[in-house]
Amino acid sequence: MPTQEKLQDTGHMESGDARNTEAGQGYLPRRLAGLNSASHAANGPREMIMDVRALTLAYGSKVALKDVNISFLKNQITALIGPSGCGKSTLLRCLNRLNDLVDSVTLKGQIMFNGMDIYDPIINISELRKRVGMVFQKPNPFPKTVYENVAYGPRIHGVGRKGELDGMVEECLKSAALWDEVKDRLHDSALGLSGGQQQRLCIARALAVKPDILLMDEPCSALDPISTSKIEDLMVDLKSRYTIIIVTHNMQQASRVSDYTGFMLLGEMIEFNDTPKIFQGPKDKRTEDYITGRFG
Amino acid sequence: MKELYRTGDPLIWLTGGALAFSLLMVVGLIALIMYNGLGFFWPKDIVRYTLADGRQVMGQLSEREEIPQFGEGKKEPLWRIKVKQGNRDLYGADFIWINEADIKTEEKPAAAIVLERREWGDFIGVIKAVKDGATAIAAEPAEGWKALTGALAGQRRLFEEARALERDEVGAISYDQEKLRLANRALKLKGAKDDDPRITANLAGIDKLHKDYEAVMERVGAIRAKLTWTVVLTGAGGVEKELPLYMIVRAVKPNELSVFGKAGVYLSKIWEFISADPRESNTEGGVFPAIFGTVLMVMVMSVAVTPMGVLGAFYLREYARQGVFVSAVRIAVNNLAGVPSIVFGVFGVGFFIYFVGGSIDSLFFPEALPTPTYGTGGILWASLTLALLTVPVVIVATEEGLAAIPRNLREASLGLGATKFETMWRVVLPAVMPSILTGLILAMARAAGEVAPLMITGVVKLAPSLPIDGYFPFLHMERKFMHLGFHIYDVGFQSPNVDAARPMVYTTTLLLLGIVLALNLSAIVIRNKLKKKFATSAV
Ligand SMILES: Nc1ncnc2c1ncn2[C@@H]1O[C@H](COP(=O)(O)OP(=O)(O)O)[C@@H](O)[C@H]1O
Ligand SMILES: [Mg+2]
Numbered sequence: 001m002p003t004q005e006k007l008q009d010t011g012h013m014e015s016g017d018a019r020n021t022e023a024g025q026g027y028l029p030r031r032l033a034g035l036n037s038a039s040h041a042a043n044g045p046r047e048m049i050m051d052v053r054a055l056t057l058a059y060g061s062k063v064a065l066k067d068v069n070i071s072f073l074k075n076q077i078t079a080l081i082g083p084s085g086c087g088k089s090t091l092l093r094c095l096n097r098l099n100d101l102v103d104s105v106t107l108k109g110q111i112m113f114n115g116m117d118i119y120d121p122i123i124n125i126s127e128l129r130k131r132v133g134m135v136f137q138k139p140n141p142f143p144k145t146v147y148e149n150v151a152y153g154p155r156i157h158g159v160g161r162k163g164e165l166d167g168m169v170e171e172c173l174k175s176a177a178l179w180d181e182v183k184d185r186l187h188d189s190a191l192g193l194s195g196g197q198q199q200r201l202c203i204a205r206a207l208a209v210k211p212d213i214l215l216m217d218e219p220c221s222a223l224d225p226i227s228t229s230k231i232e233d234l235m236v237d238l239k240s241r242y243t244i245i246i247v248t249h250n251m252q253q254a255s256r257v258s259d260y261t262g263f264m265l266l267g268e269m270i271e272f273n274d275t276p277k278i279f280q281g282p283k284d285k286r287t288e289d290y291i292t293g294r295f296g
Numbered sequence: 297m298k299e300l301y302r303t304g305d306p307l308i309w310l311t312g313g314a315l316a317f318s319l320l321m322v323v324g325l326i327a328l329i330m331y332n333g334l335g336f337f338w339p340k341d342i343v344r345y346t347l348a349d350g351r352q353v354m355g356q357l358s359e360r361e362e363i364p365q366f367g368e369g370k371k372e373p374l375w376r377i378k379v380k381q382g383n384r385d386l387y388g389a390d391f392i393w394i395n396e397a398d399i400k401t402e403e404k405p406a407a408a409i410v411l412e413r414r415e416w417g418d419f420i421g422v423i424k425a426v427k428d429g430a431t432a433i434a435a436e437p438a439e440g441w442k443a444l445t446g447a448l449a450g451q452r453r454l455f456e457e458a459r460a461l462e463r464d465e466v467g468a469i470s471y472d473q474e475k476l477r478l479a480n481r482a483l484k485l486k487g488a489k490d491d492d493p494r495i496t497a498n499l500a501g502i503d504k505l506h507k508d509y510e511a512v513m514e515r516v517g518a519i520r521a522k523l524t525w526t527v528v529l530t531g532a533g534g535v536e537k538e539l540p541l542y543m544i545v546r547a548v549k550p551n552e553l554s555v556f557g558k559a560g561v562y563l564s565k566i567w568e569f570i571s572a573d574p575r576e577s578n579t580e581g582g583v584f585p586a587i588f589g590t591v592l593m594v595m596v597m598s599v600a601v602t603p604m605g606v607l608g609a610f611y612l613r614e615y616a617r618q619g620v621f622v623s624a625v626r627i628a629v630n631n632l633a634g635v636p637s638i639v640f641g642v643f644g645v646g647f648f649i650y651f652v653g654g655s656i657d658s659l660f661f662p663e664a665l666p667t668p669t670y671g672t673g674g675i676l677w678a679s680l681t682l683a684l685l686t687v688p689v690v691i692v693a694t695e696e697g698l699a700a701i702p703r704n705l706r707e708a709s710l711g712l713g714a715t716k717f718e719t720m721w722r723v724v725l726p727a728v729m730p731s732i733l734t735g736l737i738l739a740m741a742r743a744a745g746e747v748a749p750l751m752i753t754g755v756v757k758l759a760p761s762l763p764i765d766g767y768f769p770f771l772h773m774e775r776k777f778m779h780l781g782f783h784i785y786d787v788g789f790q791s792p793n794v795d796a797a798r799p800m801v802y803t804t805t806l807l808l809l810g811i812v813l814a815l816n817l818s819a820i821v822i823r824n825k826l827k828k829k830f831a832t833s834a835v
Contacts, residue, residue: 096711098707098710098711101707101710103617126713126714126715127713128713129710129711129712129713130712130713133711133712134707134711136704136707136708136711138704140702140704140705140707140708141708142705142708142709142723143705143726143727144726152709152712152714152722153712153713153714156712156713156714156718156722157713202708205708205712206711206712209712209713
């Protein structure tokens, strides 16, 4: 696929501010055009849903993301890997503007979503976060009942009818493969669930607002292997309806579940490609070192 | 030695010892108060002492102590006793000290009775005769006792009936009269002439009410005329006294009572203590108005302090930009908790009473001036003053609670598209509720025990009426009120009859402790329920 070749090129653009801003203006729209026409024929629709362009982010004076370019394709799972502290979570939290909560953040570049820059002042942040859901590293259910956890998002967005809510809660819990385990304790505290169940509840909660994209920040790092594999299966199931972007520490996980993988190092996107290509034939020496376990 | 030091045992002993010492002090304090307070209502036997010089004293033993002796050499210890002889109107004092060496004989006459009176304290003596008007009913102690107890309830009911008429009907009439009078003043302030039809109508109303008043007083007089029963009593030393029956609150014959009988009297006295109005400048009767005032004041204070403190804490922790200024505010708030409470009282007088209350009066109650309505001490101002005093406690507790809420809980909510306000309302506020209640518990405990600022913002020794009654708007927040803490001070140290009142101090203290405890316990129960409901994630 031509797109992938080009995306991979961006990985090599390590420095040179002038070139990057140029690329940010001229290069990406071309890529967008190519993507839509070329990919339809071979692998069905490969529509781009979110496009990060020349994103640079600093916490105060500490630069955490340097000129990152990456495109996320619809109904695909994209994995972000890299050693800790390389900026994976930071990148993910840019995509739903959760970084706005940190006072010291400054940011340059664009993130296009549905043809609009999400950092445009006219963007409604609530609406954006509704469309771009997030699952966190540590399961963080609200200290409410299972039912109320799932119903939280719909209620916020104005669904009040009991019947409608009941249906949504059931549907989301089923989508998150949790229904059978909790259907008899919907009105018990969510904190009584096991860690893996809590994490799936968080997924159900995120699904309940009908997002387009699901961001997952190391969703399995606090879980045991069985819960982990349940969540991995779930991700593959959800792929047909949602676009998933997952940060993971675990390379096996990335290779098992993802379609595309991006490797980050020290705030830069080093290499981005089809998952098999990253794991079998990385172009960049640093990617290879990381994958083979030489550092990280 | 070094070995011992390294095991750490001394530290265990030291810390354990310190804890034990503190507990001992608290338990000792409570035990002392309980001992002194709870024993007060027990009806003691009446003893008749015949002294060496032939004098007789009859009364209830209340204390025994060693007489201090000076000079060289070991001496036989000498004791003296304090006897409650009652009959203050005849003897001048309720209590008398007797040296034990002077006592020749002591006996417990079966016929001795103690009468609790509406005035002059207890009477201790023996019945000589019981009369209904001029007719003699009984002329001998045993028969007299029967006649007395038989007629007492009826006479007392009549007396209460007359009092109730005076209080309720006459009260209602004067309330209406006052309303008409104020209406006239208001009309005149607005420029109405003396011959204005509204004014003459009001005056006619006042006249009609005065006629009603005379009719009620006639009924009262009719009832009073039936209060004819009297009892003639002899006290120790041969003194005699004739007493109307309606003046007697309670008649007890302790020397003939079994333990159960005494327990019955004991319980009825305790019930009177917590449910009745005070008598005889607070040294007798109950403390119900003070209980009521204390509880109501604490509740009004809670209602005022909670939103104030919680909103303040939310602003400081959630909205204000953290920096030097916010830190300075935080330090100031924390230090406010250490400002002497009388300072808050002075502020309450200056700000709430004179400024706010005065403005309310001149805006809404000009016709009542110069008599202030809100521009004087009252339960509202006292409660608000205490709310100011305790607001730092609530702020600090709430802020600590907010800081302890995990960030990822807020992010979970924001990540679902909730606004900051929705997140505060639906996630943060419920999760911080237990901390808010903790703050409130501390605030209530502080407020219930505070007396100094209340003395200048609305507490009185004897309030004419409760802050709640049947007249619109039912809750009269401008009224003065009674308070247990002030009651303790007043009864124990300001009353004309300190000896008789001292045990009341302990009882009232016990009650105040009990109320603080009850208020705290209920808040703790609510908090634990909430905690269970909102327990933060264990993962
Ligand atoms: N809120 C923050 N304030 C300041 N620095 C931060 C903050 N969050 C992350 N960082 C820094 O940014 C860098 C990237 O962090 P992060 O995105 O969390 O890495 P990763 O998820 O890849 O482990 C790290 O060096 C981290 O210390
Ligand atoms: Mg991370």
